[in-house]
Amino acid sequence: MRLIAAFLLLPAVALAADHGDPTVLKNVDVFQLEVAADPQISPDGSQIVYVRRSMDIMSDRPVSNLWIIDANGGNHRPLESGARSFSSPRWSPSGDRLAFVTGVDGRGSQIHVRWMDTGQTAMLTNVRQSPSSMAWSPDGRSIAFSMFVEKTPRPLAKPPSKPEGAKWAPPVKVIEEMPYRGDGAGYLDVGYSHIFIVSAEGGTPRQLTSGDYDHNGGIAWAPDGKSIVIAANRQEDADHDPVESELWSVDIASGEMTQLTDRNGPDFNPSISADGSRIVYMGFDDQKLGYHSSDVYVMERGNGSIRNLTADFDRDIDDVQWAGRNSLLVSYDDRGKKHLATLSLNGNVNSIADDVGGLSLGRPYTSGGFSVAGNGAFAYTAGQPTRPADVGVGRGARATQRITDLNEDALGHRELSDIEEITWQSSVGDYEIQGWLAKPPNFDPDKQYPLILEIHGGPFATYGPQFAAEIQLFAAAGYVVFYVNPRGSTSYGDAFAHEIHHNYPSEDYDDLMSGIDAVIDLGYVDPDRLFVTGGSGGGVLTSWIVGKTDRFRAAVVAKPVINWTSFVLTADGSHFFARYWFADMPWDDPEAYWNRSPLSLVGNVTTPTALLTGEADWRTPISESEQYYQALKLRKIDTALIRVPEASHGIAARPSHLIAKVDNILAWFARYDDQEED
Secondary structure: OHHHHHHHOOOOOOOHHHOOOOOOOOHHHHHHOEEEEEEEEOOOOOEEEEEEEEEEOOOOEEEEEEEEEEOOOOOOEEEEOOOOOEEEEEEOOOOOEEEEEEEEOOOEEEEEEEEOOOOOEEEOOOOOOOOEEEEEOOOOOEEEEEEEEEOOOOOOOOOOOOOOOOOOOOOOOOOOOOOOEEOOOEEOOOEEEEEEEEEOOOOOOEEOOOOOOEEEEEEEEOOOOOEEEEEEEOOOOHHHOOOOEEEEEEEOOOOOEEEOOOOOOEEEEEEEOOOOOEEEEEEOOOOOOOOOOOEEEEEEOOOOOEEEOOOOOOOOEEEEEEOOOOEEEEEEEEOOEEEEEEEEOOOOEEEEEEEEOOOOOOOOEOOOOEEEOOOOEEEEEEEEOOEEEEEEEEEOOOOOEEOOOOOHHHHOOOOOOOEEEEEEEOOOOOOEEEEEEEOOOOOOOOOOEEEEEEEOOOOOOOEOOOOOHHHHHHHHOOOEEEEEEOOOOOOOOHHHHHOOOOOOOOOHHHHHHHHHHHHHOOOOEEEEEEEEEEEOHHHHHHHHHHOOOOOOOEEEEEOOOOOHHHHHHHOOOHHHHHHHOOOOOOOOOHHHHHHOOHHHHHHHOOOOEEEEEEOOOOOOOHHHHHHHHHHHHHOOOOEEEEEEOOOOOOOOOOHHHHHHHHHHHHHHHHHOOOOOOO
16 A cells, blocks of 8 residues: 555656557556576477466466477477466476476475376475475486575573463564575575485485585586585585585485585586586686676596686676587676577687577566577577567577567567667776667657666676566656666676776766767757666666766666665675675775765755665665655655565566556656656
């Protein structure tokens, strides 16, 4: 009700939902969108099972079903569907069975197996926590998985016995862990992630690892089935070194663990070659930078020697899988696009697809995933500027093919905005900056339009020419939408990202303002009708912008950091942020924190500025927005605090929240656009 009330406080305007033109995208169209995720190609490369995610208008939540399709695009049909959600499909080594996870009434998420010839399905587990990271043994007789194991904390003080029938207050909760809460999860249970083995015919899972350490980061079976390789942070001081992990070999019979890597930095995502001679994995040397790019390493199992295959490749590798005996498939971001590429054991990288993406419905972030068959064929999430992800397939250097078209029925008759790339020279430093423009339907270059600058979060992240419902809805409401990858964005190399290391926000502001000037020079944007918004890191920059300039008519600051000291001491990742985003702790160098805080500039603000944040956000807690709101109120600046009940940092995860976010931003801007009726 509070979300509705916040919306009703704003004036009635012609929002996206009110357009009479049937070809224009409307806010309720968000409920019609579908996404192809986690495509898993069969071992022989002939079929793909994928997660088909749709939006349930009655529950206001995504629902995931499993669909199967032949690699040539034929026989597209449901495999597991219904009111429950299904996830994590994984083929058995011979392709005769499929493991997946789905919820069971009263039991939570459990591992199931489907026999592909008969369609019979069995529940394998009856565990208390959600299983993840499933991996079949090479002989298909067992499945390894990761699962959280709760640890019962010892009470600090024993309460007295209450009289029979007495109604006392709930007992106190004593917290001694770090982190103690997580965004989207709330206050965390005490415990650790461990590796389990369960028979592929069902039974009692056997816990393979032990100790007060987390074991995750991928599971790789040795070809003989006698051991697995995992990633784990087994340091005594693990809580204070959050990125650290090493590779460990775990003997299946005894559980004995052997450490395989040893360096200051994470090693993770292991995969063993088919002949068992090599382990490929990812990692980096920890230099306490705000951003580290991951490289691909190969270890010879015989002698333990290690080579960095991508040392000369200045991009962050985000996944690697074997695609034959001497070849690998990797994915990485380059200039706002996610690529799929071959990687040889000599370190040669060759892109074979640059349209991987389409999983992020709200904003145009890069995203996506892939899987590889034994013959080198692959399946991946194929995105495009006017469609969320479909299933794409390919093999070797042949041209890839998109074999589904999930959103043609919902979007085919809508006039969506094409995404136009633009580059310009920043006014500070020798950097070319890249951005994109989305124009309104029926765009007329001889007219002048209002503009929304939409800024990405992270700040170490990247936008690109991806489908994004929020961008499309802003354009459908009559705005030119401008989104940018300023310095600090990923996909442009380490030097570009490191420009904001211990220096954020800073000259990324100049990159954005130079971009605004470049777009105005195109002639179709009204320089007196500029608006700005952004979320998370984009919220930081939006509040920084209104403290530096009055050129924008109105701003909406979404889920921001306003005060770096309070953020570091209340966010769910304080153990990371304080060590990697700053040189010192806030009590040792308070000036460094204050000088980078948008709150330090609030005395300059004249722009009408609203705040929009989820009430359950523990990444950038709503207390950050509340500080800024009250500061603006004390200064008598037009402001509003738009609170989104039940929303975490992923504020647009539920369709109605995405709609409310867009509609409230548009309503705030309309209030200060005296030409909106023109």
